[in-house]
């Protein structure tokens with residue numbers, strides 16, 4: 001007998017879709033409704049800042065699942081309809097179209113929205129953010145027309161957009177307030193090399209400077225920087241991070257900090273509401289951490305379903321994400337601390353290398369550029385947390401795969 005008759009999943013992104021798939025995989029036989037504010041079938045976001053901006057975008061193959069996936073699993077789709085209120089005590093989810101769904105358990109997978117910057121001219125035409133397929137189509141149309149592009153924010157989405165814009169022949173500038181693009185995620189050495197790689201490919205990288213204003217005549221024409229200089233722009237893409245979509249949770253009285261706070265199982269402060277993906281801030285014991293990556297939404301979305309059905313905590317989660325820029329595949333896994341020791345493998349100059357971060361011989365992270373083969377064995381080593389032979393770790397001729405084999 002199922003514990004819940006009707007599970008309502010709010011948010012039809014990767015976390016929500018992973019949750020509904022996993023509910024059925026685990027044998028849940030009750031009713032499932034997936035509520036999504038966007039009209040289209042759930043799709044993958046990573047291509048939006050990559051292939052979708054290039055000359056030959058793929059389209060239908062970027063769906064997370066074909067329509068038959070939902071039909072075969074008897075999942076009711078309510079797309080193009082936002083949930084407007086959760087009433088956990090009454091067991092109800094209210095929808096924007098006036099409907100009310102009875103819900104014994106609610107899985108909150110509402111992701112987030114791009115942050116904007118609060119400067120004069122931020123509402124001019126041609127100043128965009130990127131989160132949805134519609135945003136990507138708009139940016140792609142601008143790139144097709146050509147003209148100078150300014151990307152504000154040198155995070156992963158910003159640098160991917162810059163790579164696509166310059167690959168399409170648009171004069172492109174990245175404006176990053178910090179010392180280097182991608183500095184926080186990659187550390188100074190790797191971020192320096194990647195900033196060089198952007199410059200080598202024709203992108204202007206401006207660091208240590210912010211935006212004072214956008215100016216134009218209804219459409220953006222110029223970006224005025226905080227050092228007083230001005231950049232011409234026909235398109236501005238603001239990539240300064242995202243804010244978790246917590247409004248429903250706040251209104252329902254759930255505990256919310258930087259995201260909806262959940263325990264390791266995905267339970268919120270209300271026993272019938274659960275959360276996963278970009279919106280959820282997961283307890284690590286002494287703090288709550290939010291992750292904005294594909295793997296997190298996928299794994300934790302699936303784990304949520306198991307937990308709702310009474311399962312135990314998922315296996316240790318190793319944060320992992322990737323980025324594609326030009327011909328460069330960048331992958332970062334684990335959570336190394338800045339003072340961890342590092343061993344390098346490969347050729348930094350040739351942009352084919354990995355950095356192993358370790359503490360007392362235990363692998364804490366990997367940063368890999370065009371060295372994808374090192375990543376999976378490294379993730380396994382990080383997950384296990386066993387101490388490695390320090391000499392083998394320091395010996396660049398010992399592959400990560402060999403380190404894993406030796407650790408078995």
Ligand SMILES: Cc1cc2nc3c(=O)[nH]c(=O)nc-3n(C[C@H](O)[C@H](O)[C@H](O)COP(=O)(O)OP(=O)(O)OC[C@H]3O[C@@H](n4cnc5c(N)ncnc54)[C@H](O)[C@@H]3O)c2cc1C
Pocket residue numbers: 010011012013014015016035036037038044045046047048049081082083084109110111112130131132157245248276277278279291292293294295297320321322323324
């Ligand atoms: C452009 C881009 C590129 C990326 N590239 C990478 C990458 O290369 N590698 C990587 O690891 N990660 C990448 N990511 C991050 C990754 O895509 C996200 O971490 C992942 O999509 C999060 O999934 P989610 O289901 O938590 O949230 P989302 O994908 O945001 O889905 C949430 C859904 O909930 C809906 N929703 C919100 N509120 C409501 C409501 N009230 N009612 C109904 N529906 C609602 C939203 O409309 C949305 O469709 C990228 C993200 C973006 C935006």
